[in-house]
Amino acid sequence: MRDVAVIGVGMTKFGKYPGTVVDMMSEASLKAIEDAGTDAVESVYVANMGSGALNRQTAVASALIDNINLLGKTAAVAVENGPASGQNAVKLGYLEVASGFSDMVMVAGGEKMRAVLGSEATDFVARMAHPDAEYPHGVTLPSLAAMFARLHMHKYGVTNEDLARVAIKNQNNGMLNPYAHIHQKISLEGILLMREAIINNPIIADPLRLYDMCPVSDGAAAMILCPLEKAKEFTDTPVVIAGVGQGTDLHAVHERPNPLELQSVQYASEQAFRRAKIDRSQIDFCELHDAFTILEFAESEQAGFFDRGTAHIALKNGETEIGGKLPINPSGGLKARGHPVGATGVAQLVECTWQLRGDAGKRQVNGAERSFSINFGGFGNNVVATIMKRGDVQ
């Protein structure tokens, strides 16, 4: 397999997008093409979960390449793996280049979720729950996250304040990210005050409150991949996809032998590290899938960065802040950047690319050479992990 590098990236401002889902993906794609300085892509992978259901637009990959005039010999296909669609699409683009089948591939992820009413978007996402064992009984992703949080908090002594600190860190990081949906600085005092005035931070699924949840967002992100050996033609700062892993788990969460074990995160992480041939201690920062605050703790522990039940202590000690030992979600994560489901995994790796190039502005992790990212689908039934590194390091 050939080494594969990222030579161009682009992203829309997350939040509410005025145009169509195809316009939005086009904007991100054209930015990636401009950044790479080439549109000679042989293949386009589009990460999208629900344009058919949410936007009544099917065959979105064909619509995208038509809209940005990449026709003819350019292949195009959409990839759907729930909220893990983004990194899954990057994996497939990576495989196409690594195999030698193509020399240049674009991956674009996008989702326009604010086009439908809140309850419709929620129902659409809830349909990822098990169709017999969960959904008909009212089980949604927030409720699964709440039960998971309750158990985790009980077992490890994690408090609501600890969860709030994830939101605070990530929203504060998001203040430094011009692409983030949420630009609102919050403090622990503020969160606690809001809890008193329940209306500002209501319970969504006890113990999780509004500020424990990512927002419903529109957004798109894109990247262009080519063999590392050709990357120097296009950029002085290629970023390499060093290792990709993917794991799955039982669909119905209550069937898992230990519901606190995120087997999919474990498998995906182990595989990514094995393929990248590097060690956890070499990772300089992580972009994790904090759709719910609790997941940042759980994923960082399951991926092996912290002992079980200690991630909240590391956060309290400042270790996961941008200036800390292992910054987590310098972008602001899903909490602040937003979570347009098909876009998220691509956006995570676009952030990793910016950080590894040294282009992350005020949120830059100094000297970052290697990144780790988790893209979490469903309630952990399908997870992709991606390790990236600067092109000039081993």
Next chain:
Amino acid sequence: MRDVAVIGVGMTKFGKYPGTVVDMMSEASLKAIEDAGTDAVESVYVANMGSGALNRQTAVASALIDNINLLGKTAAVAVENGPASGQNAVKLGYLEVASGFSDMVMVAGGEKMRAVLGSEATDFVARMAHPDAEYPHGVTLPSLAAMFARLHMHKYGVTNEDLARVAIKNQNNGMLNPYAHIHQKISLEGILLMREAIINNPIIADPLRLYDMCPVSDGAAAMILCPLEKAKEFTDTPVVIAGVGQGTDLHAVHERPNPLELQSVQYASEQAFRRAKIDRSQIDFCELHDAFTILEFAESEQAGFFDRGTAHIALKNGETEIGGKLPINPSGGLKARGHPVGATGVAQLVECTWQLRGDAGKRQVNGAERSFSINFGGFGNNVVATIMKRGDVQ
């Protein structure tokens, strides 16, 4: 890139399936696993166009592998490329094995279209038309096919009887295929009689009538891929994926410089032949995408098997019958097997596998060594072509 072989295939009876879309894909998958004699797949690709919209089931790849108990280290993802989803998923599974990333991959395609009312299924498919230039003006795939047919007929002297002969051949072939949706032998006399009694063969989009259209079907198909060098552990009759190609075209058909030119078919075919390093004359039979009768002529000409405007003459001369020089759609094609959109491309290659193994029963093409197949997305805006061959031929 490594050579990749098919070691197991499975299919449901197409038509109306009583269970869920996941049950249906599970049945096809378990048949493929039984046929291969192994379920040690590292990755599953699911071709599906609309379970989110048609069946309100998202994250269908995760649901499938949970249902058939392929959890943990097995990755799973869904692939959507309209009616070309099936061969596109096979292409991605092929790339994963060819690259060396995985040693065994399953591809499953399925669509449950009869779960919704006819008009809803039609609208769902129509949404593939251009969202600004076509769909709002009432342009659907049948109407595009009708305009294409009218132009083709005018230019090349093709008649309604010529189109009917495609339906007759394919439905008669379908009589020999136990998996086909339509088991109804028809004759030219019968078609002509039915035309008189308009009710039995009504005009859908002039000049195309009911018998020029594929049915709306439920169905699923699956195949298991591994490196050719390992295939002998599992089967005495491996079938090799010799070449894959993909091409695209302008989304809005009226923008194409020559609407009779199917540029996507041309590119996909040329690429597949170039990668397979074989010649058109070495192909023993084709499985083409006859969603409309006219497409069988147009695709076989554009792919280079016949001169322009002569495919209908070859059919009249019996050349494309099962016993002819170049049998086309020995399975019965989409016309008789049916067209559950996500399943079709996989089903085409399952048929090719059966034929190349010599396992196609009464519809066997004698001595078939190499096959060619087209999976046609939208109205030709996204096409995949796949060439397969017996493992024991060059």
